Amino acid sequence: MPAFKMGFQKLQGTVCVTGAGGFLGSWVVHLLLSKNYLVRGTVRDPLDEKYAHLNQLPNASSNLKLVKADLLDYPSLFSAIQGCSGVFHVASPLPSSPVDLIEPAVTGTLNVLKACLEAKVERVVVVSSGAALMMNPSWPDTRAMDESCWSDVEHCRAIENWYCASKTEAESKAFEFGKANGLDVVSACPNLIFGPILQPTANASSLLLAKLLKEGHDLEDNRHHRIVDVRDVAEALVLVYEKPEAQGRYICTSHSVHVKDIVDILKDEYPSYNYPKNFTDGQQKKEMSSEKLQRLGWSYRSLQETLVDSVESYKKAGLLD
Numbered sequence: 001m002p003a004f005k006m007g008f009q010k011l012q013g014t015v016c017v018t019g020a021g022g023f024l025g026s027w028v029v030h031l032l033l034s035k036n037y038l039v040r041g042t043v044r045d046p047l048d049e050k051y052a053h054l055n056q057l058p059n060a061s062s063n064l065k066l067v068k069a070d071l072l073d074y075p076s077l078f079s080a081i082q083g084c085s086g087v088f089h090v091a092s093p094l095p096s097s098p099v100d101l102i103e104p105a106v107t108g109t110l111n112v113l114k115a116c117l118e119a120k121v122e123r124v125v126v127v128s129s130g131a132a133l134m135m136n137p138s139w140p141d142t143r144a145m146d147e148s149c150w151s152d153v154e155h156c157r158a159i160e161n162w163y164c165a166s167k168t169e170a171e172s173k174a175f176e177f178g179k180a181n182g183l184d185v186v187s188a189c190p191n192l193i194f195g196p197i198l199q200p201t202a203n204a205s206s207l208l209l210a211k212l213l214k215e216g217h218d219l220e221d222n223r224h225h226r227i228v229d230v231r232d233v234a235e236a237l238v239l240v241y242e243k244p245e246a247q248g249r250y251i252c253t254s255h256s257v258h259v260k261d262i263v264d265i266l267k268d269e270y271p272s273y274n275y276p277k278n279f280t281d282g283q284q285k286k287e288m289s290s291e292k293l294q295r296l297g298w299s300y301r302s303l304q305e306t307l308v309d310s311v312e313s314y315k316k317a318g319l320l321d
C-alpha cells in the first residue's frame with residue numbers, strides 16, 4: 001500500500017474527518033494517523049465492509065475510531081465532533097439529482113459548522129472544489145484564476161451544473177457562518193483528483209481515469225483538466241489545518257492538461273490497454289494558480305507518478321479487469 005512516512009512526534013490532538021471512508025477521506029485519515037493524531041472518522045455505516053481498509057492503516061488500531069454520522073443528522077455529527085480540536089469536512093454527496101445534491105452539501109456543511117461551534121472546535125477545514133471557482137463567465141480569459149474568483153451560482157443553476165452550484169454555495173455559506181460566529185474556517189479547492197485508491201470501490205474521478213484505459217472509444221472528447229494527486233490534497237488539508245497563519249480559501253491544483261496528454265503518458269507506461277483511438281480538438285480553459293498554497297509550503301508530485309500509482313492501485317482493486 002502506498003504510504004506516508006510514519007512520524008515519531010508526540011501524540012497530537014483529536015480531530016474529526018467527515019466522509020472518512022471515501023477516496024480523499026481515506027488518505028486524510030492515513031496522513032493524520034501517520035502524524036500521530038487521534039482520529040475520529042465519520043461513516044454512514046461503521047459495520048460496512050467497505051471501510052475495512054481504514055482499520056488496516058498504520059496506527060489505526062490505537063488511534064482511529066470510526067463513528068456513525070450523517071450530514072443531515074445534527075445529533076450524530078455533534079457527537080462525532082464533540083471533544084475534537086479540529087475538523088476536516090471532506091464528505092459530500094455524489095451528483096444524482098439537484099435536490100439530493102444541494103441539500104446535503106449546503107445543509108450538511110452548515111450542520112458540521114454548527115456542531116464545530118457548539119463543540120468549540122479551533123479550526124475547521126472545509127473541502128470545497130475548483131468547481132466553486134471555475135464557473136465564472138466574467139473572469140478575464142488572460143488572467144489565471146486565484147482565490148478571489150467565485151463561480152456564479154445563478155450561472156451554474158442556469159446551465160444546470162448542480163455540482164458547481166452546490167460546492168459554491170456550501171463554501172460561501174461556510175465562510176459567512178465562520179465570520180458571523182467567530183469560527184476559524186479555512187477551505188481547500190482541489191481540482192480533478194487522481195491517485196491511488198485505498199478504498200475498495202472507485203469514486204467518480206478514479207472511474208473517469210480507469211475508463212480511459214478500458215473503453216477504447218473511437219472518438220474521445222479532448223477535454224481540458226486540472227489535476228491534483230489525492231496524497232497532495234491530503235497534505236494540503238493538513239498543512240492549512242496546522243499552519244496558524246492559514247486563512248481563507250486555497251486553490252489546490254497541479255497539472256493543466258488535456259485528455260490526450262494523459263493518454264500519451266499512460267501509453268508510454270502501459271502500451272497494451274484499450275485507449276481512445278482519436279480525439280476531438282482540445283480547447284484551452286482559463287488557468288488556475290496554487291501560488292497561495294505553495295507560499296504556505298505545499299508542493300506536489302509529478303503527473304507521471306500520480307498516473308502510474310493510480311493504475312497500479314486500480315490493477316490491485318481489479319478495476320481494469
Ligand SMILES: NC(=O)c1ccc[n+]([C@@H]2O[C@H](COP(=O)([O-])OP(=O)(O)OC[C@H]3O[C@@H](n4cnc5c(N)ncnc54)[C@H](OP(=O)(O)O)[C@@H]3O)[C@@H](O)[C@H]2O)c1
Pocket residue numbers: 018019020021022023024025043044045069070071072089090091092093094104108127128129130167189190191192193194203204205
Ligand atoms: N474526486 C475529485 O475529483 C474531487 C475534486 C474536487 C473536490 N472534491 C471533493 O472532495 C471531497 C471528497 O470527494 P471524494 O472524491 O473522496 O468522493 P467519495 O469517495 O465519493 O467520498 C465522498 C464521501 O462523502 C460521504 N457522504 C456522502 N453523502 C453523505 C451524507 N449524507 N452524510 C455523510 N457522509 C456522506 C460518503 O460516505 P459513505 O462512505 O457513507 O458513502 C463518502 O465517504 C468531496 O467534498 C468532493 O466534493 C473531489
